[in-house]
Amino acid sequence: xxxxxxxxxxxxxxxxxxxxxxxxxxxxxxxxxxxxxxxxxxxxxxxxxxxxxxxxxxxxxxxxxxxxxxxxxxxxxxxxxxxxxxxxxxxxxxxxxxxxxxxxxxxxxxxxxxxxxxxxxxxxxxxxxxxxxxxxxxxxxxxxxxx
Amino acid sequence: xxxxxxxxxxxxxxxxxxxxxxxxxxxxxxxxxxxxxxxxxxxxxxx
Numbered sequence: 457x458x459x460x461x462x463x464x465x466x467x468x469x470x471x472x473x474x475x476x477x478x479x480x481x482x483x484x485x486x487x488x489x490x491x492x493x494x495x496x497x498x499x500x501x502x503x504x505x506x507x508x509x510x511x512x513x514x515x516x517x518x519x520x521x522x523x524x525x526x527x528x529x530x531x532x533x534x535x536x537x538x539x540x541x542x543x544x545x546x547x548x549x550x551x552x553x554x555x556x557x558x559x560x561x562x563x564x565x566x567x568x569x570x571x572x573x574x575x576x577x578x579x580x581x582x583x584x585x586x587x588x589x590x591x592x593x594x595x596x597x598x599x600x601x602x603x
Numbered sequence: 604x605x606x607x608x609x610x611x612x613x614x615x616x617x618x619x620x621x622x623x624x625x626x627x628x629x630x631x632x633x634x635x636x637x638x639x640x641x642x643x644x645x646x647x648x649x650x
Contacts, residue, residue: 593643
């Protein structure tokens with residue numbers, strides 16, 4: 457890969473994945489996962505455009521901000537450089553996405569050129585789907601705080 | 604799809620995590636990406 461020369465965890469020796477001694481369950485991780493799932497389920501019950509709906513987004517945002525800046529977690533070492541030509545593939549996709557959204561927004565999301573929001577909002581009407589989306593969003597925030 | 608192509612042996616395409624990590628090296632990039640993440644949550648789950 458483009459950043460193969462950068463070890464993911466410098467303090468660990470390369471080679472086989474180290475198995476936790478004793479085969480104990482990762483209780484802490486299970487508890488955190490359950491907590492996140494419960495939070496996502498509760499957050500999915502909030503009504504849009506209300507104070508509670510705003511708070512369920514701001515609270516994790518605050519936690520991630522504290523983790524990212526106030527109490528940094530062990531970060532994954534970033535690569536010193538990336539291949540510009542390789543990154544251009546991502547840049548083209550991102551620019552195309554932004555252009556699609558902007559054009560759809562300008563044209564009020566026509567049926568043949570819907571915005572992402574117009575496509576996703578009906579799916580988020582179902583509570584389990586919204587809860588899953590919130591859980592993915594929370595995990596993404598944690599992953600970004602580690603980068 | 605790009606992520607799959609990036610994970611091939613000898614690929615020049617960086618993975619999503621690699622280029623995000625690179626962009627987030629400076630404080631401004633880190634702030635920008637985290638604000639973007641927060642905005643996504645607000646846009647889809649709060650509105």
